[in-house]
Amino acid sequence: MGLDAFRQELRTWLEDACPASMRTPMPADEYPGGGRRAVWKNPDSKLWLERMAERGYTVPMWPREYGGAGLDKAENQVLQDELRRINARPAHLGMGISMIGPALLEFGTEAQKLEHLPKIARGEIWWCQGYSEPGSGSDLASLRTSAVEDGDDYVINGQKIWTSGADHADWMFCLVRTDPQAPKHQGITFILFDMSDPGVTVKPIKLISGLSPFCETFFDNVRASKRNVVSEVNQGWTVAKRLLQYERTSIGGIGNRGQASESLEAMAVRVLGAQHGRLSDADLRDAILRHRMNDKSFGLTMRRAMENAEGGRAPGAESSMFKYYGTEQNKNRYELMLRVLGSRALGWAANDAELETTQGWLRSKANSIEGGTSEVQLNIIAKRVLGLPD
Secondary structure (H helix, E strand, C coil): CCHHHHHHHHHHHHHHHCCHHHHCCCCHHHCCCCCCCCCCCCHHHHHHHHHHHHCCCCCCCCCHHHCCCCCCHHHHHHHHHHHHHCCCCCCCCCHHHHHHHHHHHHHCCHHHHHHHHHHHHCCCCCEEEECCECCECCCHHHCCCEEEEECCEEEEEEEEECCCCCCCCCEEEEEEECCCCCCCCCCEEEEEEECCCCCEEEEEECCCCCCCCEEEEEEEEEEEEHHHEECCCCEHHHHHHHHHHHHHHHHHCHHHHCCCCCCHHHHHHHHHCCECCECCCHHHHHHHHHHHHHHHHHHHHHHHHHHHCCCCCCCCCHHHHHHHHHHHHHHHHHHHHHHHHHHHHHCCCCCCCCHHHHHHHHHHHHHHCCCCCHHHHHHHHHHHHCCCCC
16 A cells, blocks of 8 residues: 555544544543553543554554554654644553563563563553662662572562552563672663562652652562563663663653643633734743744654664664753743743642643653653763763
């Protein structure tokens, strides 16, 4: 099928398959994460996920045998263009698609791919990440959570922190230390296990925003099968670094797609009004226009990078560039939103219509920390992209 025929067939299918409510801005409480314990506030979210997953469009470039659609880059671009044309929400989001899925495609065994990837594509399993520890943040390789070999299993003991969504997650991909005598980057193993296994305890961390997306996670003699080791024992740091590049590219994308349910321009007109079709505050108008231009430029840069990537090549150091700039854009968007709202952003009642924006502004401050701090990203850019000396 040629691209024009594919576009027409896709356009016809989308008009029928995408519910009207899935063509509106996505509220935070309708996040389409899926999983065994998913609660669907809007039934259309579940329907949209099922319809997209049936055609492999939740992971369109993954092979068909793993739940994808097997699209090439040109076909995927048509799909993304058509989804944007109708303002369709993402049918499925989460670490399964953006992080562990791509890592398994690159490093997983065939058995691991067949077991986990189709479930990820269909939204049947919600994943969380076991990386950071109370004493191991930016220096992640100093982690101390241990895994001791015992027959066909590893017995895991320790603690992770800032495990996003762990209280809802079904499975975790986790970094554990399997050789405490090896140099710290060489004694780490990347392993998977079910969060319902005995010995896993999760405690949400309440943030200043009032939300609790982060958790502390404790492991007390948790048994994980050896068949769930990804790549080789004691070589998990290689997998961990690659996954961080996938994560940083994904985080960077928030600077171009935004997280609020209302656009900055629409909020400014709603709150401040417009005269002759434009805001009367020239300085604010200029700031919003500059932000929009930067968004457009950033989006084109990310698109060019994806188009230039050779057949499925994994992201490299450019992921740090995307992560740094994208998160700065997202923080700036929320700063402008609060500037528009003025004193209306100070509300904190549960039924306050502006609360979502205020919480989003507080949450955006974590963007420069999660997935590797901005300082770490700047160091990577200096060394790996610009070639500056240490």
